[in-house]
Amino acid sequence: MDYDFSFFLAVATLVTGVIWGGYLLVLKARGEIFDEEHEPILVEYARSFFPVVLIVLLLRSFIAEPFRIPSASMMPTLLIGDFILVNKFTYGIRLPVINKKIIELNEPKRGDIVVFRYPKDPTVDYIKRVIGLPGDRVAYYDKKLHINGQPINQVSLGRYQGVGQGEDMTGNEHLLEDLTGIEHSILIRSGALSAEGVYVVPEGNYFVMGDNRDNSNDSRYWGTVPEENLVGQAFFIWMSWDWQYKGVNLDRIGTALK
Template identity: 80%
Template structure:
């Protein structure tokens, strides 16, 4: 069990619901036929907050959850300071806190941008792109991907011009990569180690990488993501705020992720 925000949100829902519900049961039996009395202050607070925390818990657990991008590992697709929404039900319905799946839906597809609990520290959420599915042979050589011995097509767009806190990536090679029909941008840095490997993805696991290939802590270094660690699929940028540079990125708000 993770003692994260979901845990405290569930705890708040249970506590406020118990206080309000308990008061109603006791008060009703004690005051049958008598005039209504004003609720005690604690019960009044519980009465006010219970519906709010319950709705937030349900929305956040089963529909969509907001996340903020803290690093440049998914540049140029996601920038530092982007606020995204993550679909919580696309890969199945899970119970909050214990993260037990109770309803199967879709499975991740190659190219999906996923949020997951970091396998080495499940209290930390990571965001990367799915590169390899269960059973796939993934090869990374000279900064090029091969999936099941088929090279992944890459087309260069020239040199990247970084924005805001991502200015350090100015000059990196900007490419469009085609993961079996899912086209997305990646960055490659000249002179950086390529991290060559050959890897066969185990059953029930997913091989993930950042779009900022030479500046991403991903499956190349710590292995695959177990299915039970998946949180959801990122699908929308609802706000973008660069604290150190341009402020609100109006051009990024409303971007649908792919």
């Protein structure tokens, strides 16, 4: 069990619900009518906060959860300081805190941007792009992908100009990669060393990589992501704030992710 924000939301919902509901039961047992003006202060707070924390818990657990991008590993798709929304139900409905799936829905597709619990430390959330599906054979050599023997096409878009906290990415090669029908931008740093090899994706697992290929700690280094570690699919940038650049970046707000 992870003692994260969802855990504390669940505890707050339980405690406030028990206090408020328990008070109402006591009044009913006494044959008394609820009087808002004479309720104890603790019950007043519980009654006020219970619906709020319950709604937040339900929204974060089953609808969408906000995340902030802290690193450059998904540049140029996601910049440091982007605030994103993650669809929590697209890969199935899971119970909060224990993360047990109770309703099967969709499965991740190649090219999806996913948030997941880092397999080496499940208390930490990572965000990467799905490259390999269960059963796939993924090869990465000379900074190029091959999936099940098929080379993945890359088209140069020139040199990348970074801004703000991502300014040190300036000069990297900016490429448009066609991931078997899913086009997205990636960055490559010429001369940089990165892990290479052939990887076979086990059943129930996914091979993920960052779009900033030479600045990403991903499946090339620590293996695949088990299905039960998935949190959801990133789909929307609702805010972007980089204190080293120009504060709020209005151009990125409202961007749909792909």
